[in-house]
Amino acid sequence: MIYRLIGEGAMVLHMAFLVYVAVGGFLAWKWPRAFWPHLACALYGLGVTVIGWVCPLTRIENWGREQAGQTGLPSEGFIEHYLTGVIYPTEHLLTAQLLVALSVAVSWTGCLLLYRRRRRAPSEDPA
Numbered sequence: 677m678i679y680r681l682i683g684e685g686a687m688v689l690h691m692a693f694l695v696y697v698a699v700g701g702f703l704a705w706k707w708p709r710a711f712w713p714h715l716a717c718a719l720y721g722l723g724v725t726v727i728g729w730v731c732p733l734t735r736i737e738n739w740g741r742e743q744a745g746q747t748g749l750p751s752e753g754f755i756e757h758y759l760t761g762v763i764y765p766t767e768h769l770l771t772a773q774l775l776v777a778l779s780v781a782v783s784w785t786g787c788l789l790l791y792r793r794r795r796r797a798p799s800e801d802p803a
Contacts, residue, residue, distance in 0.1 A: 677744075679743035680741070680746070682736065682739070685740075686740060690731065690754050693733065696714070697717050698776045700714045700717065701779070701784050702783045704783065704787040705790055708790075708791060711787055718780050730753070733754070734753055
């Protein structure tokens with residue numbers, strides 16, 4: 677039972693990480709220091725996508741499921757198993773990846789604009 681919980685917990689954390697990569701940059705609009713953790717996560721996500729690194733959460737999920745007597749994820753990995761063909765059609769994988777990249781770019785652009793506005797605001801004279 678504990679191994680199944682480990683596998684399920686890793687799956688939930690993995691999904692939360694993907695959501696954070698896609699939209700977590702918008703948190704920096706309210707809390708500017710949130711930019712740096714999002715930058716690290718987004719760069720790691722880019723590395724997984726472009727270079728093909730295996731995410732440790734995938735390994736943990738596979739281990740937990742296999743210890744519980746279940747089958748692990750297929751060799752294609754987490755995104756292909758849970759998202760591709762389920763959330764969006766298989767032929768739109770590139771479109772989904774580009775939309776996530778666009779979301780990150782918009783959030784970072786907004787963060788930069790807000791940062792510049794905040795830096796300028798104290799020096800402006802309201803009179």
